[in-house]
Amino acid sequence: MKFIDEFRDQALVQDLARRLAALAAFTENPATVMEVCGTHTMAAARFGLKSLLPPAVGLISGPGCPVCVTDQSDLDAFLALGAEPGVVLVSFGDMLRVPGTHTSLEGLRAQGAEVRVVYSPLDAVELARQTPKKHLVFFGVGFETTMPATALAIQTAARYGLDNFSVCCVHKTMPAALKALLSSGDVRVSGLLCPGHVTTIIGTAAYDFIPAEFGLPCAVAGFEPVDMLLGIESILRQMKEGKACVDNVYTRAVSLPANPKARELLAEVFAPDDAFWRGLGVIPGSGVRIREPYARFDARARFPQVWERLTPPPPSPCRCGEVLRGVMRPVDCPLFAGICTPAQPLGPCMVSTEGACAAAYRYER
Amino acid sequence: MCLAIPMRLIEIAGVTGVAEVDGVTRAVRLDLLPEVVLGDYVLIHAGLAIARVDAAHAEETLTFLRSLADEVY
Ligand code: SF4
Numbered sequence: 001m002k003f004i005d006e007f008r009d010q011a012l013v014q015d016l017a018r019r020l021a022a023l024a025a026f027t028e029n030p031a032t033v034m035e036v037c038g039t040h041t042m043a044a045a046r047f048g049l050k051s052l053l054p055p056a057v058g059l060i061s062g063p064g065c066p067v068c069v070t071d072q073s074d075l076d077a078f079l080a081l082g083a084e085p086g087v088v089l090v091s092f093g094d095m096l097r098v099p100g101t102h103t104s105l106e107g108l109r110a111q112g113a114e115v116r117v118v119y120s121p122l123d124a125v126e127l128a129r130q131t132p133k134k135h136l137v138f139f140g141v142g143f144e145t146t147m148p149a150t151a152l153a154i155q156t157a158a159r160y161g162l163d164n165f166s167v168c169c170v171h172k173t174m175p176a177a178l179k180a181l182l183s184s185g186d187v188r189v190s191g192l193l194c195p196g197h198v199t200t201i202i203g204t205a206a207y208d209f210i211p212a213e214f215g216l217p218c219a220v221a222g223f224e225p226v227d228m229l230l231g232i233e234s235i236l237r238q239m240k241e242g243k244a245c246v247d248n249v250y251t252r253a254v255s256l257p258a259n260p261k262a263r264e265l266l267a268e269v270f271a272p273d274d275a276f277w278r279g280l281g282v283i284p285g286s287g288v289r290i291r292e293p294y295a296r297f298d299a300r301a302r303f304p305q306v307w308e309r310l311t312p313p314p315p316s317p318c319r320c321g322e323v324l325r326g327v328m329r330p331v332d333c334p335l336f337a338g339i340c341t342p343a344q345p346l347g348p349c350m351v352s353t354e355g356a357c358a359a360a361y362r363y364e365r
Numbered sequence: 366m367c368l369a370i371p372m373r374l375i376e377i378a379g380v381t382g383v384a385e386v387d388g389v390t391r392a393v394r395l396d397l398l399p400e401v402v403l404g405d406y407v408l409i410h411a412g413l414a415i416a417r418v419d420a421a422h423a424e425e426t427l428t429f430l431r432s433l434a435d436e437v438y
Contacts, residue, residue, distance in 0.1 A: 001386060003371040003406060003418050012430050019433070039367050066366045094366055120412030122394065145367040149411040152396060197367040200408065200416035226430070252423040253408055253416040261397045354366060
């Protein structure tokens with residue numbers, strides 16, 4: 001496929017790996033690169049990138065799997081919406097098997113609840129048009145990459161004058177979470193591989209605070225092996241030269257400023273809000289809520305009783321929180337591959353194909 | 366979940382279009398990319414084109430890498 005195969009070219013990958021090995025010779029302390037994005041985690045595992053890196057360079061996963069960082073209480077709220085009369089739950093497929101406190105979307109479906117899976121939030125609006133007697137609630141999960149699609153869906157529903165569509169909005173923004181993570185002090189990283197597709201929306205300047213405030217090199221990278229190795233090379237080079245900036249090695253898709261249309265669209269539909277992250281807690285300004293003119297598309301405003309009835313989830317032995325902060329490797333979780341497997345997952349990091357535990361289970365055991 | 370794949374635009378009608386990859390087509394929204402023209406490659410995520418793939422930049426990266434490959438270690 002064009003723009004994919006070329007960036008998987010084995011000869012280029014091997015060359016890059018050799019150059020990385022030569023470049024890494026400068027560092028005595030191992031360099032730890034955090035791949036922020038779940039799609040990077042999956043790609044790294046799938047292409048065996050870790051085996052291509054010199055011993056002095058380690059790769060750890062960050063908080064960028066939207067399924068994994070969705071807080072238990074947010075998932076419980078969405079699941080509870082399914083018990084409201086006439087409500088149909090609509091979700092991306094990735095969320096189906098994530099265990100909530102009592103059940104999962106898949107579990108609800110097995111009990112006879114109507115759960116629909118869509119590829120795009122716009123498809124959920126279409127479903128709402130076709131089934132005027134039902135109320136369709138879309139689970140708005142995802143980072144800046146996904147947020148514009150939800151915003152468009154809401155605008156589209158407004159244009160159609162629909163009254164049977166709403167969004168349970170738990171979208172999250174990446175820079176605020178990175179800031180909280182780096183400020184917490186328990187994460188030891190040498191540099192960050194920043195998420196290419198989030199960056200097509202928010203622009204590379206959104207990460208400028210990372211070198212400025214934390215002195216850490218960043219590289220915005222795509223998702224093919226060549227892209228990721230180029231990003232890691234950039235981080236090592238910055239370390240070697242004793243500087244830190246936001247380098248862009250994904251120039252074919254990403255530019256410095258934010259996408260102006262996306263910025264307009266997001267500002268019209270969403271306002272910044274605090275958000276709950278699994279494993280990270282509440283991060284101020286790291287989420288969005290639906291603005292007043294679109295309030296009737298906000299599931300929380302439409303079904304406040306669901307949130308009033310919600311009880312806090314009991315503690316779980318799952319350690320996804322530590323995995324998401326990059327302070328524990330999946331294999332170091334005592335439940336990994338024993339009690340917790342992709343067939344019987346205990347936490348979202350084992351459910352999501354982009355979860356660090358699932359990637360480690362499939363490719364690194 | 367932030368995965369987006371490059372597809373070629375084969376139809377454009379205002380903010381909607383059709384994109385194709387390996388013989389598979391799907392309807393896409395183009396609201397974020399008013400500058401795209403037929404034949405452009407765009408990254409598609411959740412039914413929305415989120416970025417135009419710049420062929421010149423892609424080639425530049427590859428040419429640069431291939432030139433380095435000739436270097437002696
Ligand atoms: S291995 Fe399972 S229990 Fe352990 S952190 Fe990962 S998902 Fe949670």
